[in-house]
Amino acid sequence: MIHNLQIHKTLMYICPMYSSELIKGTLKTIILKLLSENKEMYGYEITQKVKDLTDNKIQITEGALYPTLHALENDGIVTTEIVNIGKRVRKYYKLTPKGKNSATEKVTEFADFINTMKFLLDIKPQLG
Amino acid sequence: MYTLSDQQIDFILNDIKIRGVEMEDLQLNLLDHICCIIECELEQEGDFEDFYHKTIPKFFKKELKEIEEETKLLLTFKNYYAMKKTMNAVGIIASISIVLGAIFKFQHWAGANIMMISGVILITLVFLPLMFTLKLRESTEKLDRTILILGGTIVILIVIALSFKLMHWPGGNSLLGISILSLLLLYVPIYLFTGLRNPATKTNTLINAILIIAGSGLLMSLSTKDSGAGFYGFDNLRGIHERLDKSTDITAQHNAFIYNSLNTDSIPADVKNYFSKCAEIEKYLEDLRIGLIAYSEKISDAEAKKLNWENINGNGSPNIVMEYMTPERTEELKAKLTSLNTQLKNLKGAEENKWSMHFLINHENFDNKSYFKDNFDHMQLGYVLQKFDELKYEIVNTNSQVLNYYSAKL
Numbered sequence: 248m249i250h251n252l253q254i255h256k257t258l259m260y261i262c263p264m265y266s267s268e269l270i271k272g273t274l275k276t277i278i279l280k281l282l283s284e285n286k287e288m289y290g291y292e293i294t295q296k297v298k299d300l301t302d303n304k305i306q307i308t309e310g311a312l313y314p315t316l317h318a319l320e321n322d323g324i325v326t327t328e329i330v331n332i333g334k335r336v337r338k339y340y341k342l343t344p345k346g347k348n349s350a351t352e353k354v355t356e357f358a359d360f361i362n363t364m365k366f367l368l369d370i371k372p373q374l375g
Numbered sequence: 376m377y378t379l380s381d382q383q384i385d386f387i388l389n390d391i392k393i394r395g396v397e398m399e400d401l402q403l404n405l406l407d408h409i410c411c412i413i414e415c416e417l418e419q420e421g422d423f424e425d426f427y428h429k430t431i432p433k434f435f436k437k438e439l440k441e442i443e444e445e446t447k448l449l450l451t452f453k454n455y456y457a458m459k460k461t462m463n464a465v466g467i468i469a470s471i472s473i474v475l476g477a478i479f480k481f482q483h484w485a486g487a488n489i490m491m492i493s494g495v496i497l498i499t500l501v502f503l504p505l506m507f508t509l510k511l512r513e514s515t516e517k518l519d520r521t522i523l524i525l526g527g528t529i530v531i532l533i534v535i536a537l538s539f540k541l542m543h544w545p546g547g548n549s550l551l552g553i554s555i556l557s558l559l560l561l562y563v564p565i566y567l568f569t570g571l572r573n574p575a576t577k578t579n580t581l582i583n584a585i586l587i588i589a590g591s592g593l594l595m596s597l598s599t600k601d602s603g604a605g606f607y608g609f610d611n612l613r614g615i616h617e618r619l620d621k622s623t624d625i626t627a628q629h630n631a632f633i634y635n636s637l638n639t640d641s642i643p644a645d646v647k648n649y650f651s652k653c654a655e656i657e658k659y660l661e662d663l664r665i666g667l668i669a670y671s672e673k674i675s676d677a678e679a680k681k682l683n684w685e686n687i688n689g690n691g692s693p694n695i696v697m698e699y700m701t702p703e704r705t706e707e708l709k710a711k712l713t714s715l716n717t718q719l720k721n722l723k724g725a726e727e728n729k730w731s732m733h734f735l736i737n738h739e740n741f742d743n744k745s746y747f748k749d750n751f752d753h754m755q756l757g758y759v760l761q762k763f764d765e766l767k768y769e770i771v772n773t774n775s776q777v778l779n780y781y782s783a784k785l
Contacts, residue, residue, distance in 0.1 A: 290404055291411035309434045313404050314446040321450050329403075334384040337407045338400070 265305065274307065274315050276357050279342070279350035282325065287339040290316065316340060324349050377417035379410055387427065395440035398447075405434070405442070455509070462505040469497035483752060488542065495538040499531050518569055525565065529558045533594070543694050555591045563587055616761055623768045626775050633778045641785045646777070649718050653770055656711055663708065664763045670699040671756050687756075696759050700751040712766070719773065724780050732769050 281296055282288060288296070294307050319325045324346035328339045342350060364370075388406050396402050409430065417426045435441045476490030507527035514520055532554035539547030563584055570580025634650065668687060669679035716732050719725060750762055 289407065291408045294408075309405065309408055310436075310442050310445065313401060313408075313442055314449045316404075317400065317446045318449040318453065322453065332407070334381045335388075335406050335410055336403050338404055 273357065274311055275319070276353040277305075277307070278312075278315060278319065279324070279346065279353050282340060282342045283347060283350040287328065287341040289337050289339050293340075319346070377414055377419055377421060377423070379413060379423075383423055384410065390427075390431075391439065394438060396443045398443055401443055401446060405439075451512070455512070458505055458509055462502060462509065465497050465501045465505070469494045469502055472497070491541065492538065495534060499534050503527060503531050503534070522562075522565055522569065525562055529554055529562055533558070537594075551594065555594055559588065559591050613757075616764055619761075619764050619768055623764070623771050626768075626771045630771060630774050630778055633775075633782050637778075637782060637785060642781070643723070645718070645722060646781060649715075649722060649777075650774070652715055652718060653774060656715055657767060657770060659708075659711060660763050660767055663704075664760060667696070667699050667756070667759065667763075671695045687760075694753075696751060696754055696756055700759065705751055715770075719777075722777065724777075724784075728776060728780060730773060730776060732773055 277297060278293060281293055285296075290309070290312055294309070294312060297305055297307050316325070320327060320340075323343055325340045326343050328341065330337050330339060384406070387409055388402065391402050391405050391409075396405065409427070412430055413423070413426060417423070431439065471494075472490045473494035476487050476492075476494060479485075479487035479490060504527070507523055510523055511520055514523060532550065536547055536551035536554050539550055566587075567580060567584050570576045570584075665676050665679045668674075668682060669676045672679065672682070672687065674682075712732070719730050719732065722730070724730075751759060754762075
């Protein structure tokens with residue numbers, strides 16, 4: 248079951264530039280980091296922000312974003328606030344205190360991971 | 376920038392529902408997301424329907440429902456770990472408590488029952504349901520799930536029935552019988568039917584089925600009647616009691632005859648005192664016996680007095696004997712017997728004739744704890760009644776020796 252889940256999640260992650268394998272497991276980190284820098288965000292805003300920041304290199308799909316947001320809410324990492332926009336409602340996501348810690352941890356962990364990978368793969372920093 | 380009308384928003388929401396998204400939260404999220412895309416990317420004069428139908432396929436690979444399935448999977452995935460952890464922890468705690476409880480029970484230490492009961496409760500109400508729920512999630516075939524649910528229920532029933540038996544609670548036998556019968560007549564046939572069809576599982580299925588049937592047979596032997604059978608069974612004791620009773624009566628008559636033939640004035644005061652004490656204790660023992668029968672058979676003392684061994688049911692649980700012969704009551708009995716024995720040993724001639732009441736005293740270990748443990752702890756009614764008769768016989772028999780000695784001296 249776990250195996251299927253991971254494959255499923257990976258396939259739903261559409262990303263035009265990097266292989267899905269590479270992006271696997273970073274969605275949570277991306278969302279948490281964005282939420283820690285912006286007070287509150289809604290789903291569409293998150294996808295657009297990632298697209299803009301990465302120059303279209305990473306695109307988060309709805310199929311991966313919303314399940315993750317729901318799981319984060321269920322874990323008590325984010326809270327939501329519902330705002331009426333005419334006929335429809337918009338759900339804003341915000342980090343809880345627990346979520347703020349978790350965001351810092353995730354980013355630190357990932358930075359450390361990158362350093363390890365740099366060392367492991369012997370990547371020289373590009374000058375200029 | 377396109378402006379959506381209320382009808383168009385309703386249309387989108389409706390379409391999301393039709394495409395099988397049931398979670399309201401997710402419906403609203405998707406609705407807002409699609410609306411944002413349309414508003415930002417569609418020109419003022421653009422074709423709404425055409426654009427919508429081109430946009431929505433970007434959300435999924437086969438159908439929109441995938442997003443909801445993925446969400447549910449992520450939510451249960453988290454619970455899956457929590458459930459597994461809880462299951463393991465509860466399983467360890469429960470088995471430790473049951474094993475400790477069993478050791479305590481063997482040693483007759485306090486707290487054994489509480490440990491065993493809490494262990495069984497944990498197993499039946501937490502561990503087994505969690506285990507079967509987890510297993511259920513892993514299997515997808517309908518028949519597999521049916522077998523699991525059926526098996527799970529029967530296993531829980533068997534564990535509850537066994538603990539009933541262990542605690543001597545009423546209903547344990549019928550519960551065990553029902554659960555084993557349903558295991559043999561319901562579960563095993565279905566299990567065999569499904570397992571044998573698949574060549575890959577054929578051998579294992581057969582072995583497991585044989586093990587289940589053998590195990591059930593062993594369990595079945597546990598579910599026979601509580602008493603009536605076995606060494607301390609009531610029926611076996613009826614004959615012994617009758618012979619003992621007759622012998623006691625004959626000796627008592629003989630004793631009375633000798634005592635009456637003695638010159639009352641010539642009998643020493645301590646001997647007279649001893650015999651009156653004996654009469655008192657015999658009366659006490661008889662009251663205790665009647666009281667125990669009345670309590671155990673749930674009848675009045677007057678009714679209990681009328682019962683002879685043939686009419687006593689005697690199938691009460693050992694707990695009933697323990698409830699009546701409390702350690703306090705046992706101690707009172709012991710105190711009376713000890714003082715009688717002391718009186719006996721102080722009589723003239725006691726030492727040379729080695730008068731002593733062997734039965735009354737459990738040899739060297741005549742302390743409260745072992746006296747209660749050896750005679751009344753978890754003992755069947757028949758055994759305890761026999762004990763009382765043995766005590767009476769012992770007193771009468773010793774008195775016979777005492778009287779013979781004094782009748783020769785005086």
